[in-house]
Amino acid sequence: MRRWTWLICGGLVLGSTTMASAQPADPYPPCTKTPTKGDQEAAEGAFKAGFGSYQEGDYNKAIMYWMDAYERDCTAHALLLNLANAHERMGDKHKAVYALKVYLERAKDIPNRPQIERRVENLEALIAAEPPPPPPETKPPETKPDDKPAQPPPQDDGVKVETSGGKSIAPWIVVGASGALTLVGGLVYLGGNSKVKDSEEICPDRKCPLSAAGQAAQSDGDDGRKQMTIGGVVAGIGLAGVAGGLAWHFFFDNPSPESGTAVRSTTMQPTLGPDYAGVTMGGSF
Secondary structure (H helix, E strand, C coil), X not given: XXXXXXXXXXXCCCCCCCXXXXXXXXXXXXXXXXXXXXXXXXXXXXXXXXXXXHHCCCHHHHHHHHHHHHHHCCCXXXXXXXXXXXHHHCCCHHHHHHHHHHHHHXXXXXXXXXXXXXXXXXXXXXXXXXXXXXXXXXXXXXXXXXCCCCCCCCCCCCEXXXXXXXXXXXXXXXXXXXXXXXXXXXXXXXXXXXXXXXXHHHCHHHCCCCCHHHHHHHXXXXXXXXXXXXXXXXXXXXXXXXXXXXXXXXXXXXXXXXCCCCCEEEEEEEEECCCCEEEEEEEEC
């Protein structure tokens, strides 16, 4: 009973979520040994140390302790829930998903299996919505002593669209970028909403039972509500950008009848500040 007490307190209280990319080496090799009493006691000590680090916000150290605990007692599968939660707090959704999938594969008689499977799906959706990583930096070619240094290109921090007497395509660029932002915000909102619904199944009217599962549901519900707020704000900014781009195109982007042969340059660049984000436009004739 003592062993199951610390497993339940650790695994279910911290249960959270979600798809791991290919690992150079499997962090959770197959469990092929039966832990001795000494292994179980050492695992329990490592778990308690990791729990203390987690409460202090030192998630990296908590992962180190819980990995050690699982290596000593690989039958304590509830530790995988703790590891998934810590990885998600660190912002590594791939490792969180991998830990949860190993838990679903190895643990038996999981009462909340459908909820964990939905969490995996939600995290995988968030991973798919993340922007791709930037391309690797390339080194400039080496120059010989006799080579003349290449002239640097003219500085241009914005996006220029050249037109000749017609309407600019810059408003449609704004519409496209804002539409993508709206989609990302919607996906984030739906993921948070799913967490809240799962939490409300255990905590109707946000009244959670005084148990490990109740505490886990309360934590998931709070995280889900925060995620819904962020997603709603991002989607709202995107919708505002779509509306602004369309208004720009149809009402304000009117070429002058006297500029039949003149070339007009429109510049668009993002503007960020502590309390705002947007796009500034400039033009030359």
